[in-house]
Amino acid sequence: MENCVFCKIVSGEIPSPRVYEDEQMIVIKDIEPKAKLHYLCIPKKHFTYLSDMDEKKADVLKHCFQVIAEIKNDLGLYEGYRVIINQGKHGGQTVPHLHIHLLGGEPLKDF
Ligand code: AMP
Ligand code: ZN
Numbered sequence: 001m002e003n004c005v006f007c008k009i010v011s012g013e014i015p016s017p018r019v020y021e022d023e024q025m026i027v028i029k030d031i032e033p034k035a036k037l038h039y040l041c042i043p044k045k046h047f048t049y050l051s052d053m054d055e056k057k058a059d060v061l062k063h064c065f066q067v068i069a070e071i072k073n074d075l076g077l078y079e080g081y082r083v084i085i086n087q088g089k090h091g092g093q094t095v096p097h098l099h100i101h102l103l104g105g106e107p108l109k110d111f
Contacts, residue, residue, distance in 0.1 A: 001046035006097035010044045020071055024063050027075070030101070037076055037105030041068060047098040050087045057098070064100055077104040 001007045008014040010026060019039065020027040030038040043060045050057075072081065081104035086093040 001097070004046060004095075004097050006042050006095055006099060007046050010042065019075065020067070022067065024060055025067065027071070027102075034101075035082075035103040035105060035108060037081075037103065039075060039102040041100040041102060043098060048096045049093075050085050050098055061100075068100070068102065075102070075104075077102065080104060082108050 005014065009016045009028065016028045018026045018028055023044075025041055025043050027039050027041050030040050041064050043064065045060065047057050047060070068083075072078070081102050084101040084103065085091075085098070086101070
């Protein structure tokens with residue numbers, strides 16, 4: 001997808017160190033962390049919205065959540081973490097490439 005910042009990170013056009021990578025997803029650190037630890041889990045394939053859910057996207061998300069559970073300790077998220085997907089304008093989505101926020105490393109405030 002042209003002009004998509006996360007596609008450019010996936011392709012390497014925009015350099016961003018990966019804390020995890022496999023054939024379907026990468027995990028990077030958020031450039032503007034909202035918690036002591038703030039990661040983004042980004043599917044390599046461009047999907048714009050969570051709300052356009054179909055079987056393919058569901059499979060990718062299933063993979064992401066399984067991997068997140070496996071690597072949580074390596075990411076320093078021993079004591080728990082918050083998972084956020086911002087969907088669309090009212091959800092606060094600023095990058096139109098489906099991604100999962102992982103926040104932790106400290107107790108998070110209620111919201
Ligand atoms: P959202 O608002 O849910 O679409 O989340 C987009 C997130 O991407 C924000 O938390 C941004 O700080 C983050 N972000 C944008 N550009 C980059 C980048 N080049 N590297 C890492 N994180 C980024
Ligand atoms: Zn994209």
